Amino acid sequence: MTYDPLLALLIFFLGFVLLFLLFKPGTGWYWIINKNTELQEKTIKEDILKQLYHFENSGKRVSIASLSGVLKIKDKTIVEAIEDMTNSGLLEQDGEILKLSDEGRSYSLKIVRVHRLYEKYLAEKTGYDKKEWHDRAETMEHLLNAKETDRLSLELGYPLYDPHGDPIPSETGKITPVQGINLSKLPVNFIGRITHIEDEPEVIYKQILAENIHHGSQIRVLETNKKRVVFYAEGEEYILAPVVAANITVAPVESEFEIEQDAHRLNNLKENEKAEILGISKESRGESRRRLLDLGFVKGATIEVDLPGPLQNPRAYLIKGTSIALRDDQASKILIKKI
Secondary structure, three states: OOOOHHHHHHHHHHHHHHHHHHHOOOOOHHHHHHHHHHHHHHHHHHHHHHHHHHHHHOOOOEEHHHHHHHHOOOHHHHHHHHHHHHHOOOEEEEOOEEEEOHHHHHHHHHHHHHHHHHHHHHHHHOOOOHHHHHHHHHHHOOOOOHHHHHHHHHHOOOOOEOOOOOEOOOOOOOOOOOOOEEHHHOOOOOEEEEEEEOOOOHHHHHHHHHOOOOOOOEEEEEEEOOOOEEEEEOOEEEEEOHHHHOOEEEEEOOOOHHHHOOOEEHHHOOOOOEEEEEEEOOOOOHHHHHHHHHOOOOOOOEEEEEEOOOOOOOEEEEEOOEEEEEOHHHHOOEEEEEO
16 A cells, blocks of 8 residues: 555644644533533532522422422432532531532522523513513523623612512622512402512413513402402402412502502503503513603503404504504503593
8 A cells, every 4th residue: 555645644634623623722522512511510500509599498398309300300410419519518418308508508699699680681671571581591590600790780770679579689698578478368358569479380470471460560359268369450350279379479558559449451441431541560661661651651641442453452542642553461561540
């Protein structure tokens, strides 16, 4: 076999290119694979810390088995992660029961801070539907570093609560308490305002979203027993199972009730009816809220249905001499008093 220097040079060149692609600092395949593995391990660790934080705040005792079931992580993977976290001082074990150490609790508060700040950002600065906020924040909570988190907090004006009413931990871990009482524990004729809607577990949160119950709405309890909780809010009656109502927190109000007891949502306005706008629900945020105000949906303005539309959604409303079309989900965030 004869030696071909050109072929040898070509083989050398291809080998060099392959090694370069594999080990190029930062962007080489080796580093990308390694980063993905590190991120996956970091995500598992932080998911464990955050879940333990929520469990402990609810007064629940947590075992490896229960944690594995909630997070849907393989037993082998979670056992290895917990062993590593215990050795590093983030967790403490008392038999089968897991606990956060002081260091672990501090770390978990940082994760919760990122998650809730990012949900606030999505609500105030983007057009994403609230059904998407939680999942998007679940991803970002593992990606933002401390400086990026502080910049986000500054941009949002150092908010104390996220869009659901959950307190946002400060940079030092300080938490402003949620004001109010569990809806399932309120007596009949209790008048209050929704201050918090828990977004976990997800299955219950989706039920609340499907009912179109708004954070900030004023309510009056009509019935409460072991089977159901019935309350009135913004012209509508809601019936919830106690387990669902338990995810809603309500703070008492008195002085404002006379003003809002006749409040309805604009989407309930019928043809040939007129109404006066009372305001815009806190559920409408950021650009969406500013757009409604710019269009003339301000307190005291008179409004009526102009064109109902073939499917009743969207509908055109006549306000200040202008016909403006709104979808039902937009109109439901405008509070009115029928004339």
